[in-house]
Amino acid sequence: MIWFLFGFSSSEGSRFGLRWFTPACEVPLCGHATLASAAVLFHKIKNVNSTLTFVTLSGELRAKREEDGIVLDFPLYPAHPQDFHEVEDLIKTAIGDTLIQDICYSPDTRKLLVRLSDTYNRSFLENLKVNTQNLLQVENTGKVKGLILTLKGDPDGQAQAFDFYSRYFAPWLGVAEDPVTGSAHTVLSSYWSQQLGKKNMHACQCSCRGGELEISLHPDGRVDIRGSVAIVLEGTLTA
Template sequence: MATPGTEYPLHIVDAFTKVPFEGNPAAVCLLQNDTDIKDETKSKIASEMNLSETAFVSCATPDTNFSRADKFILRWFTPTVEVDLCGHATLATAWVIFHTTNNQHRELKFETRSGTLSAMRKGDSVSLDFPRFPPRPLNADERRLLQPVIDICCGSVGDDSVLEVSLSPDTYKLLIRLKDDVNVSQLKECIVFPDHLLAQDTGGLIKGVILTLKGSAENGAVDREGTPYDFVSRYFAPWQGIAEDPVTGSSHTVLAPYWSEVLHKNMLYARQCSKRGGDLLLTLHPNNRIEIAGHARIVMSGKLML
């Protein structure tokens, strides 16, 4: 348990980008033991950071340290709740361990609410091994209940812009695919008011909404070098205290299996086109797992003083 005056290393990392101030920022706090800070205090720290997630990572065994260990306990807190899975903060955590602690392991294991996750060095990037959670079509009752949410998310691109709607019951994420003739600029300009979403009775079916669109050069879904993305997306989760998440690893555990089936591809290049934006390389493996690879930049390092 922390005593007054205790200090802990704290880093702010932009994940899924090579460029500072893009991608998705996460705070990463290094603890020797998870019990060093009470959960109530973790929640207050996450609120103080006011980022979509703050990660708290500790060594899985107390007789080692961050430079020698390859097994860790990892937890993620939004400004309001603890969450079961967070991709960008996992990438940020692995990046911090690999780049600031002199840890020479090729692979790190994280024990989390979603089971054991691994992070591996992959050239100059980090690759995450995550479960995948394919969505299924809505039934009639779910469609009727969630139609107001669909209307709120797609109102600015028109009611006839929706091609398909599905639900990932494992992650409580609603996936809304827009028609192929919608362009990336229209997706970026969609205005989604979080208060309007929170006011809807969703029956507890969803905790987040994904808007997604097939990528092509014709609709403007290309990177800085002109390479087309396979798909692009945005993600909204006001039910978890996140109005819009800049880049979301966990949403791609739903998106990747969906688009893999649509495009008949097991390797996908994706863009989350929030204002900050970020790129993800996705590989689907036959063991019902997904590899999510990306870069990160540490933009601030300091100490948390309690």
């Protein structure tokens, strides 16, 4: 992922333009690149503001500095029930005969959410082999741009319990599998809030380089996604 940050007085300004690009195209929303932009401004540029506003293709996004991480204020996108037969070829190509509990579609983000059977556990989702190589041939209408696989979380009372798990695939955008995806959680948060009857949730995206997210839904139809950051590399680009 490559992103471009635009703004003046980066140490004192509170408003910046932001765009994101995958190896294949520009995308309207990217969570980890927004988190990284905020981290650089807060921790490297030493921006003096506690909250930054990014002007993007998805409207205004806010990043708030907190002691234990950064909180991103994102849109919340509903997912609607999807007829299995309309996406059967896509699902069968991706995960074969894996048992399905529910299927929903988010028209705002063009993401297909596939909930796996509650009989499966986290280990099953982590080890599931997903065929992304043939998805572009199976689905080439432009309706689907991302595939979310998700699973209900641990029973209450378990240590470090999660409300839900997920993995995310977007070969249509040049990304076979994304490690931790803020944009996918704008859909997942809406879906699981309705399913679980909860506004505050603890989520885990369990890809090989996955991560944990703290989620809080707003009364105004937006969602806070909290994450931690670590700057691991610095460099200078020269023409």
